[in-house]
Amino acid sequence: MDTNSHPMLPGASHDEAAEQLFVRDLKVWLTDEVEPYHREQALALDPGPGSNARVETLYERLHEDESFRAWAGLRRTAQEMLWTAIGESVGRQADGLEARGAEAPELGSVTLDPDFVVPEYLADRDVHMMPGGYAHEDGGLLQGAVMDRGGAVYMLGRNGGLMNDVRGHTLVSHLYARFSDLAPARVLELGCGIGASLVPVATAFPEAEVHGIDVGASMLRYGLARARHLGVAVHLRQGDAEAAPYPDESFDLIFSCVLLHETSPEAIARIMAESHRLLRPGGVVAHLEVPMRYEAMDLWGKIRGEMEYDYNNEPNWKAAISADYKAELVAAGFRDVETGYQAATAAPVKGAGGFSDTSQGVFRSWFVASARK
Template sequence: MAAAHPMQPHATHDETAEQLFVRDLKVWLTEEVEPVHRAAAAALDPGAQNNARVETVYAGLHAQSGFRAWASVRRTSQEMLWDAVGASVARQSAALAETAALPAPRGSVTLAPDFVVPRYLADRDVHLMPGGYGLDDGGVGQGAVMDQGGAVYMLGRNGGQMNDVRGHTVAAHIFARYPGFEPARILELGCGVGASAVPVAQAFPDAELHAVDVGASMLRYAHARAEHLGVAIHFAQDDAEHTRFADGSFDLVYSCVLMHETSEAAMANILAESLRLLRPGGVAVHLEVPQRYEELDLWGKIRGQIEMDYNNEPAWKAAISVDFDAMLRAAGFAEVAAGFQDATSQPQRGGGGFCGESKGVFRSWFVVSGTRP
């Protein structure tokens, strides 16, 4: 499998076959087997007036051996993904370290030896990725696992190997809501391997862009990845709830699918921190999964519960249930708007694409934005 950039691990023929098998297994489980259990859920439905509707159906499904087997194999497919990608990365660890050694970087990476990973990340391996976001392997290995694994996990629907549509979508949202906005200093909270930071930096080439995350390996990898893609970004190990930047340090603060990896209390803290970090007139943009709990059908709500229980996503329901519009207003933001931004890999000024209705997963992303008075 050809790499999309020099830092991405190169898969051999056999590694590619294994990774594509996992991808196809996931597709089969979703497209061929899942409809059977959706129908079973409908047969168990006590009606929308039942206050314990989701819990009742979920328990009924677990009484069926076929559902338990499907849920188990679905979880196993995720474990297989990380095992396959992890083995490929381990084989290339020396080469990746050499590629990450940059003689004259334009950006930077700053690590905090005393950093403590937030408990909601330290207590679980998010998405079942061994070691989670906070693992420090002393190099760039965990970042490489996240980058390649993320591309396979998203089945190529979020920008292929680059996995960068969400960052482009943030830029498109800014162009749609704030067409004349030209931020000089930008901060991404929870940047991961920088897949969303690079497209935002490209959209605002004159801006100074900073990005924070919890994992040292993630950040080393993100820095090298950005440099090889020709983008100068300043990465730092920090907590999105309480960063070390001074008040009013930025014109734009944003995040991409960060909230559902945290907790309900952390979400409120992150929004308050976004306001603190902005200069007057600055903009905050937070992008999340394109679902609102109250608008989901019965199976959609059960599917969310499956993510929580079988894919180490305990904040999933909270993130798609909270009223982000009200939370931004409570934090002190003005001109708040919440809705759905069309997914894109080619943001255009004046392109629009922000509305009140989702066009579906991978075709839209939920976005809330506002300004600091």
């Protein structure tokens, strides 16, 4: 099997692939060719570090410029075009994808909750502009397929190509770097989505019983079929990471990959506390997030953060990259707490290290907060 893909991944006709690549290239052009002009305009308008509400004031002033509004609007439009192109392509393949899911080997399980209530911060918006969002229920697995194919295009292939699994491998690399003695019997990913990060962790710990929890029924159905076709047994369950439906001290390893910036400021603290409740003594928690901290960002980076809020439906972006995760973990009761940056990798190796207090940049490293109970 091609290790850069998997049997459940939706394909694309010649025209569909051309459309998806056009959207990808449009997004790159808007970033690489057009954005530098607006960055220079922002620096020219900068009222200086001593002004009140510097970022917010400058952001408002930039919106007075018609060309800035056009660029920002095109960025949002390109994101909408991405999901439209992916959605139409996946919809064309609906019957085949459902059949492929049904043909998957009998490995693992999925448990859905017909009475599940989606957290308000996900129910009131389509995160990343994906129509229906993570929790959209289609009665099958198509929303998961949209997320899988769309995620690879959205990431421009920089997170492991069509497998979209570099974050999972990077999380494993971090565990090797910080907790080389870890041999978990039971593992849980909070906010597992389609399992793109869960499968690499399960592969790294083949003796472990591996679980994942997420809000989306379609995501979980697709994630199970995806893992089965990859020959990995995972047990997926619909639920909320703030109040996971598992008993106290059920796991030896709990982790998340880019979950926290999709939640809310209040949810972050509750997820830390829930991680502590679910871990056995001596267990490890590791939360991987985007590789940037608000206080270390330059002025333009902070303005781009405001744009994530307004133009990409990312309401918790600023709070997540501003949170003091070391303090949050200590407050939840953890010890041996560390935060820093893990070098991105698709091939984790024990003893390779790669964890430091210096970011190598987006897609070259990921921020990780980890600790023991």
